[in-house]
Amino acid sequence: xxxxxxxxPGKKITHEIxxxxxxxxxxxxxxxxxxxxxxxxxLEEAATRKRASRDAxxxxxxx
Numbered sequence: 001x002x003x004x005x006x007x008x009p010g011k012k013i014t015h016e017i018x019x020x021x022x023x024x025x026x027x028x029x030x031x032x033x034x035x036x037x038x039x040x041x042x043l044e045e046a047a048t049r050k051r052a053s054r055d056a057x058x059x060x061x062x063x
Contacts, residue, residue, distance in 0.1 A: 013031050015035060
């Protein structure tokens with residue numbers, strides 16, 4: 001039984017900082033921009049949580 005292309009998992013979008021972009025289509029560039037914006041938001045949220053945790057610990061130990 002032959003597998004059809006639609007049954008295979010999609011290629012995961014990855015991006016390497018500094019890679020050559022000349023071979024990417026506009027759609028691929030747009031996908032990568034979206035991917036990176038999502039990752040930036042995730043990183044900022046993690047930093048905010050860690051900062052709040054650190055500030056709470058500092059406040060507790062200064063008391």
